[in-house]
Amino acid sequence: MDVIQAGIGIGIGAMVVGAGCLLWGMRFKDRGAYTPRPQPGQLYGAWDELAYWDPLPHARELCEENAIGGGRWEDRGRLNVPGPFYCGRTGGEGRGALFAPWHVLRDESGAEFVYRQPADPVELRAVVTAAWSDPAGGYAWDGDRRWTPESVRAWWAGRGGVRDWIGERLAEPEREAGERESLRDFAAYLDDGLEDDLRGYLFWLIEGREPGLYEELPKL
Numbered sequence: 001m002d003v004i005q006a007g008i009g010i011g012i013g014a015m016v017v018g019a020g021c022l023l024w025g026m027r028f029k030d031r032g033a034y035t036p037r038p039q040p041g042q043l044y045g046a047w048d049e050l051a052y053w054d055p056l057p058h059a060r061e062l063c064e065e066n067a068i069g070g071g072r073w074e075d076r077g078r079l080n081v082p083g084p085f086y087c088g089r090t091g092g093e094g095r096g097a098l099f100a101p102w103h104v105l106r107d108e109s110g111a112e113f114v115y116r117q118p119a120d121p122v123e124l125r126a127v128v129t130a131a132w133s134d135p136a137g138g139y140a141w142d143g144d145r146r147w148t149p150e151s152v153r154a155w156w157a158g159r160g161g162v163r164d165w166i167g168e169r170l171a172e173p174e175r176e177a178g179e180r181e182s183l184r185d186f187a188a189y190l191d192d193g194l195e196d197d198l199r200g201y202l203f204w205l206i207e208g209r210e211p212g213l214y215e216e217l218p219k220l
Contacts, residue, residue, distance in 0.1 A: 047120045051211040052200030055117070055124045056084055059141060062124070068131035071140035077107050079162060081194065082152045083117035083143055083201060085127055090138035096130030101182050104130045108169075112138070115186045117197065149202055149218070156198055156220045163190055195220060 047053035059068070071088030080086040090096065092110035103116045103126060112134065118124040131139035166187045169175060175183070199217040204210060211217060 045120060049213055050200070051213055051215065051217060052197070052204045053119055054084075054204065054210055055119075056141060056144070058121055058124055059128055062128050068128055068141055069134065069137040069139035071138045073140070073142070073146045075138070077111055077113045078158075079105070079107055079113040079115065079165065081115050081117060082147050082155050082198060083114070084141050085114045085117060085131075086140055086143050086146075087112045087114060087134075088138045088140060089136060090134045091136035093135065095133035095135075096139075097179065097182065099133050100126035100130040101178060102185060103127050105179070105182050105186060107165075114139075115182075116189060116194075117201075119197070144205070147201075147205060149205055152198060152202055152205070153220055156195070159190055159194075163187065166190075 068085075069088075071086065071090075073086070073088070075088035076086045087096075087104075090112040092106075094106050094110070094112070096104040096112045097106060100123075103114060103118065103123065104112050105115050106112050112130070114127065116123075118127045131141075166183050170180060170183050170187075196217075198220055200211055202218045202220070203215070206218060
């Protein structure tokens with residue numbers, strides 16, 4: 001009986017250690033579980049009435065240390081989509097893409113990048129989880145102070161190169177199924193959705209406030 005109890009104790013201890021390792025790096029005030037990106041119509045809130053939703057006040061509520069990493073603007077990859085969140089030098093382990101597959105991918109060097117900015121609290125939690133999972137602390141959320149209307153328009157003008165990169169990655173046979181799905185999602189987003197989101201973001205940068213759904217937005 002003592003042997004059985006000891007075995008059970010060791011098993012429980014291993015489970016606790018495993019859970020602790022899984023939570024390492026996630027510094028949420030409530031440590032909630034990651035929820036997959038909802039389908040349209042599953043989540044409603046004030047963000048549904050906006051052409052651009054500012055996620056930073058909600059992000060600061062989630063994070064104990066009022067930061068998600070020390071990523072440097074100078075180190076960001078060209079594939080990071082304009083917005084408050086971006087990646088500088090990341091750990092290269094691809095953890096972010098596991099926690100936020102609808103927002104984060106890896107480039108050819110293994111560095112992570114944000115290809116879709118969070119548009120509601122559920123998506124925000126996924127991105128912040130991805131940030132805290134990076135052992136190098138390479139994420140940052142100061143993009144609003146870095147992007148300008150001119151640089152946003154320049155990024156959009158060069159989207160053909162981004163599309164070519166996606167095509168090249170999809171043509172590589174070693175790509176895993178999950179990564180292929182995210183790459184296809186990025187391609188679809190480039191074709192339908194990203195332009196509207198960037199126009200809303202331009203309004204935010206120029207006017208300093210969140211635009212309503214039916215307000216006139218600047219052109220890209």
